[in-house]
Amino acid sequence: MGKVKKRRPITQQPTREGSTFKHSSIETARLIRRFHVLNKELAKCRSDDSAINREKEQDILKEMEKMGGLDWYQKASQLGQSKSRGGDSSKWLIQTLQSSICDSDLEKADKPLRILEVGAVAPDNYKQHTRWIKVHPIDLNPQHESIQKQDFLTMDPPTTPQSKYDIVSLSLVVNFVGDPEERGNLKHKWLL
Template identity: 75%
Template sequence: MGKLKKKQPITKVSKQEGPGFKHSRAETAKLIRRYHLLNKQLAQCKSDKSSKTQITREKEKAIIKEMEMLGGLDWYQKASQLGQSKSRGGDSSKWLIQTLRSTLCADELKEAAKPIRILEVGAVAPDNYKQHERWIKVEPIDLNPQHESIRKQDFLTMAPPATEDSKFDIVSLSLVVNFVGDPEDRGTFCV
């Protein structure tokens, strides 16, 4: 029987994996995981009010520098776009559509008085639900949109819906909660 490979912790990503790195599945996943780890470390440094020492400030600068070497938020999002491409399995809307279809019967979907409203937080592509627009209405938002049809919006600072008609039926947070570095802010997503 073959040996199982032990997953190695992510400690460093080489400089060559920045903006010009090859777009293999493994390298894209490695970039995304490293960026998440750095983002959490940065949030931890910023939230540690008791020790705003020179060492903490230097650690923050080093983290920011490494994030920039990886290509920054812009490149992280390009890697996310690669990750949700059809050749790599597609985006999470496929799962949500299947779940809705298996939960709601076909007659309920056809006879719905109004479409299901989805707020897609951390949207990578604006048209993930396009073929279902007859029964789904999506509002895609992101901190750093990569498409003009995605609204620039921080979910954590978003005003609650003003009217009953403007409320969302579903909030999609695919790969968003793990991106937020501060544990309290991650909890806010779940409230």
């Protein structure tokens, strides 16, 4: 039996200055998972302002930067939602809506469904369905000029009936929020 080559953990990859972005599904999935874990650890450190946690926070931030930071996380997310890898969450949402609502009802609707797409990595996920869907894509670090730069956690919910959304789509957004209390506040802020 031949030697099995061990994979270096993503946290031991060379700094992004001297490396190129890895396009394999394994590497992008590892980057996304590790970034989420680090985000949660970062939130724990920030909830306790001790000297040990401040030092650990700096170590976490350095590791995130070494991985390529939010930019590489976004690139990994874009690759993860490519058609060759199954597509983005809008594919599932559209199928679910179409199976729940008769197509003729969608065609006859007097106004399109309003969707707030949080964590949008592509501006045209709903392009084929504009006759019955109006989408407002937002993200912390938009990768396209048609996506609004917005932190969902600091965004005020709409207050008038005309500005409210019928659907709020959160693909990998709740996982990205490191603090469990902040994740819980999403429900109280937007759903109640």
